[in-house]
Amino acid sequence: xxxxxxxxxxxxxxxxxxxxxxxxxxxxxxxxxxxxxxxxxxxxxxxxxxxxxxxxxxxxxxxxxxxxxxxxxxxxxxxxxxxxxxxxxxxxxxxxxxxxxxxxxxxxxxxxxxxxxxxxxxxxxxxxxxxxxxxxxxxxxxxxxxxxxxxxxxxxxxxxxxxxxxxxxxxxxxxxxxxxxxxxxxxxxxxxxxxxxxxxxxxxxxxxxxxxxxxxxxxxxxxxxxxxxxxxxxxxxxxxxxx
Amino acid sequence: xxxxxxxxxxxxxxxxxxxxxxxxxxxxxxxxxxxxxxxxxxxxxxxxxxxxxxxxxxxxxxxxxxxxxxxxxxxxxxxxxxxxxxxxxxxxxxxxxxxxxxxxxxxxxxxxxxxxxxxxxxxxxxxxxxxxxxxxxxxxxxxxxxxxxxxxxxxxxxxxxxxxxxxxxxxxxxxxxxxxxxxxxxxxxxxxxxxxxxxxxxxxxxxxxxxxxxxxxxxxxxxxxxxxxxxxxxxxxxxxxxxxxxxxxxxxxxxxxxxxxxxxxxxxxxxxxxxxxxxxxxxxxxxxxxxxxxxxxxxxxxxxxxx
Numbered sequence: 219x220x221x222x223x224x225x226x227x228x229x230x231x232x233x234x235x236x237x238x239x240x241x242x243x244x245x246x247x248x249x250x251x252x253x254x255x256x257x258x259x260x261x262x263x264x265x266x267x268x269x270x271x272x273x274x275x276x277x278x279x280x281x282x283x284x285x286x287x288x289x290x291x292x293x294x295x296x297x298x299x300x301x302x303x304x305x306x307x308x309x310x311x312x313x314x315x316x317x318x319x320x321x322x323x324x325x326x327x328x329x330x331x332x333x334x335x336x337x338x339x340x341x342x343x344x345x346x347x348x349x350x351x352x353x354x355x356x357x358x359x360x361x362x363x364x365x366x367x368x369x370x371x372x373x374x375x376x377x378x379x380x381x382x383x384x385x386x387x388x389x390x391x392x393x394x395x396x397x398x399x400x401x402x403x404x405x406x407x408x409x410x411x412x413x414x415x416x417x418x419x420x421x422x423x424x425x426x427x428x429x430x431x432x433x434x435x436x437x438x439x440x441x442x443x444x445x446x447x448x449x450x451x452x453x454x455x456x457x458x459x460x461x
Numbered sequence: 462x463x464x465x466x467x468x469x470x471x472x473x474x475x476x477x478x479x480x481x482x483x484x485x486x487x488x489x490x491x492x493x494x495x496x497x498x499x500x501x502x503x504x505x506x507x508x509x510x511x512x513x514x515x516x517x518x519x520x521x522x523x524x525x526x527x528x529x530x531x532x533x534x535x536x537x538x539x540x541x542x543x544x545x546x547x548x549x550x551x552x553x554x555x556x557x558x559x560x561x562x563x564x565x566x567x568x569x570x571x572x573x574x575x576x577x578x579x580x581x582x583x584x585x586x587x588x589x590x591x592x593x594x595x596x597x598x599x600x601x602x603x604x605x606x607x608x609x610x611x612x613x614x615x616x617x618x619x620x621x622x623x624x625x626x627x628x629x630x631x632x633x634x635x636x637x638x639x640x641x642x643x644x645x646x647x648x649x650x651x652x653x654x655x656x657x658x659x660x661x662x663x664x665x666x667x668x669x670x671x672x673x674x675x676x677x678x679x680x681x682x683x684x685x686x687x688x689x690x691x692x693x694x695x696x697x698x699x700x701x702x703x704x705x706x707x708x709x710x711x712x713x714x715x716x717x718x719x720x721x722x723x724x725x726x727x728x729x730x731x732x733x734x735x736x737x738x739x740x741x742x743x744x745x746x747x748x749x750x751x752x753x754x755x756x757x758x759x760x761x762x763x764x765x766x767x768x
Binding site: 231232234236240242253302303304305308328330331332333334335336337338339340341342344346347348349350352362365366367368369370371372373374375376377383385386387388389421422423424425426427428429430431435436437438439440441442444445447448449451452454455456458460461 | 522524525527528531546548549551552554555556557558559560562563564565566567568570580584585586587589590591592593594595596597598601603629630631632633634635636637638639646682683686687694699700701702703707708718719722728729731732733735740742743744745746747748749750751752755756758759760762763764767
């Protein structure tokens, strides 16, 4: 199979610096693989057989991340970044995917960092798409994917080309060592720009800024005196009507 | 100003919250149910102005109807389309967004109108902030706001939409139900345990607390996958069970987003943690900053005496 593994398309929401006045400062924060990106490579490696995995990423950050985990080569849209409108970000990724002939599957992390990009990409490619995928396998030439739905697992058979959003159900096992990382940096990289894709940085939505939510902060109780702390908590819970 | 809204429904989760959010913008609110007729009948009692049913065939996943739903949405031309963050709903929303050439925004907590624009307030910076985004055109939003009880004394008739056989590109092979987690999904009280617990032997503390509270037990993903202290049907999180108890007490849980999305609908969340920087303290109602090995025994006594 020819598989495009989309990775590192967002910044880690935990890395943004929150100011006292509710501002958000992303200066110096690079894009990072999300918690589900290792699952992307796991699923890709499980179904690639004698085909090829092509890594696809945007913006700054570690370009060799997918190559260190099995991608034969990597495409990067260097001047793209995560936009406020997820449809715009997805359009960049979709345009890069469409440059590649004969793709059988696109796999992207089903990341809580930004579900919008995943949904928009699935819609824009217009292929059969499944989210929440925890594993996949080729059986008698057909692609079977397993997704988690609450406490149940569903096994689906999907005909390609397909888009799969892979969801991690554990932390990455067997992360590549220095040897794999150094080798990955020698693999081919195709550097693209938005202009190469016929796209202009745009979008007609605008951020009006950030603010703290109106919801009150947690009531903190000092646990140094556990008896007093529990007494205070129980009184509060009774007051809330949950006891 | 066209403020027609479509809400894509694949189950009842957050249906009331999405209806409430859309109604506040004014205009007609349509439920586009993709699933069974029984689900559509149930949704018709919530107070939507219109309920459309894209009835799915046995063994065919809802996603297989995505293009048909998107075509119908294009014909209706809603200004706003909402879906919950379920994996199926998000996929259907993506198809509709592409067909409408709509802006897509995830993690939307609140919606408002400002002049000719919709203002979507989405959760950002790991839930610490809200970002207000002004959208002048069509908006497809993944709704992550509060759920709201909804009902109507005048159910609307369900309109069955003509659907074509989507073919064999996607089909359900099997559904494997996990062994039931003895009422975790419907429990009024739940105790959750994270990797702050030092050893498996210490689970006795959690057992005792759950017994004192008359609560079900749950855990985070690492406690199941890495520590193997609980089976997977006890995991609460975005890829596992999502629960809505009256009271959730998180013991030794740091508050990773994966876990927190599973307790978003809990009424009251209490966290016990000795790390003042633990993220769960940003997303709970009450936080006890202290050693769980000293606090939990007192909690057990307190619940035995009061709960």
